[in-house]
Amino acid sequence: MNRDTVISIAKGIAIILMVVAHAEAPGWLCKFIFEFHMPLFFITAGYFFSLKYLNDEATFVKKRVKGLYWPFVKWSVFFLIIHNWMFDIGILNERFGNETGGVTHPYTCHQIQQNLWHIFTAMGGYDQFLCGAFWFFRGLFVASILYLIIYKVVLHVLPEKRANAAPYLICLIMLLLCAWKTYEGLKIITLVQGGYRDLMGCFFFGCGFIFRQYAGQYRQFIGRHYAALWTTILFAVIVFLFSKYLTANMNWRSTFVQFLSLPIPALLGFLMTYNISLWLDRHEGRLKQFLVYTGNNTLNIFIFHIVAYKVVSLLKIWYYGLDIRQIGCHMVIHEYSQQDLFWILYTIAGVGLPLGCTWLSRKIKERVRGYKASSGSRPQ
Template sequence: MRRIDWIDYGKVIGIYLVVLGHTNLFFSFKDGIYIFHMPVFFFISGYLFSFSRNPVYKDFVKKRFRQLIIPYVWINIITYLFWFVLGRHFGDDANANIPWYDPLIGALLGNGSKLIHDVPIWFLVCLFVVENLFYLLFKRIKHFWIGLIIFIMVAYLNYTFNPYLMPFSFNTAIVAMIFYVFGYMMKEKEFFRKSNVLYLIIALGILIWASILNGRVEMYKNFYNNYFLFLLGGTAGIIFIVNICLYLSSWFGDANWIKYLSNNTIIISGFHLMTFSFIKAVMVYILSIPLTVLEGKIGVNILFSIISMILCLPLIFFINKYCPFIIGRKFK
């Protein structure tokens, strides 16, 4: 399959928004990020999926288990050990009296709200569930719009009437399936081939309006406030980001550093919170800078998240060169 340049830009922007969203931004700015940054990743995953390249379900499951669940296991082990030795003794966790076994239970259940040591990796389990559901349910469906509408309603009913978080982020997977199917359908319709400034402006306006009106979204907890506003804001955010990325790819083309970051978003997602701890330790214990300088500041937290991404680069190099099995890859 030919590489799609705008996808790389989309993944890099998406992972940066994930990192930025975990800083101490003020909540209204976070609300704008949270309403669409994870839907973008599910959309891209659906856009990249192809039944013709994955004709046998068993082979597909094996491949995605290696690419998603193996990294989930290894990243859990590494970040849990970091949390057990250091993380739980400093910062907010030091005052929370969290039992040592709670994160392990969370890792086994695959629920983001229980992954105390590394919340962002809930996405790996959730995406694995989404892709299995999609393959089994949509393999022989001709009219994808019908399936999409059914999932919109099923997800609404589950969100409204089921207060319990199910194992392996299954509740969230039902909602995420909507964006995954949307991505697959847009690829099949060849909708996002050229940037459109009108779409970009309208989508941005809807995104801002929906995020202000809806407030906080926490997809890993299956919490969306107003469910339909979340879907609207998430879809608008996807259209906005895609058009931004189409412009970037047409202006800057096939940039190697963008491809490099795009290929390693799992590492950034899994380990950026560890870099947060390192940066904060340097600030407090070496530079004597109080952490209060981060509270609610946009510029400072943008810089903080950029530094975090930069600190992930040596880790990316080390894992790819010396232990690629951590992210389900083979030695070159």
């Protein structure tokens, strides 16, 4: 069994759940999803962390820059450039906005320049209404590099015979820092949004690294005596109870109580998703292929799902006869959202359009490369 495929399936499920939640699905479902879907991405990232990077920091940082910082900068700048144009063509407006009534405005020349600096220097300044999920890039970038730094420091402090305790000590340190931060309402002023997501991301990143050490034993356990079924149901029930009575997520403004409520459902939600992914991995077919492809292309869904929603918003405006300016709602049109099933169409568009464009662009690139190769091999 290919463990990478299992993790790809888990990431595919998680990104679909993210799109569902952003599409304003029924409230109980959104609360359930928010308990674990973002921690899952940090856990799966930590799953692939290797101790070899402790002595090859440059390679690790380069990978993080290439895989997280550069895509963030590239697409943040792109959406910054088209921000005012979105007002000109009606995609954004100053009448309709988010659920709380907040709206966005055209940028002045000074604001554009300030946001540009913010994008490059702090991984902030992105368009909130078109790039609402971009905080994740900064969160994972900071969390992963922070984990590497703390790991090296802890190994330097611990006796050599206690080195195996380092991953557990790091997770404990991050939990204590988050507890202190949320209890006192503190902020890391050098990190956009105060740093809570980054610190909790580092904790979950560490959990992913620890889980990998026991993944083989875990798979053997749940593979016996229907353990996969009853543990999955048990984990789902616990996560649901947390979502109903102790709701929490990776909100940057989380309170101390919300912090206390997050780790258990987040970790159990990951195990629930991992169990389902293991089962799906054993069944070859279109569903597995789709989820693996989705999990391997989560980046493009993160970037473009909000823009893809606009296609369905046009359909909803036509169906209900709404003001055309409601296409500017963030992330989807809020009117009737808890009464109809448009969230399903939003989900299909939010996942399907980015994936379809990804597949098409790669096919075009392959054709171009093939054409260039065949042209170059022809005799002169």
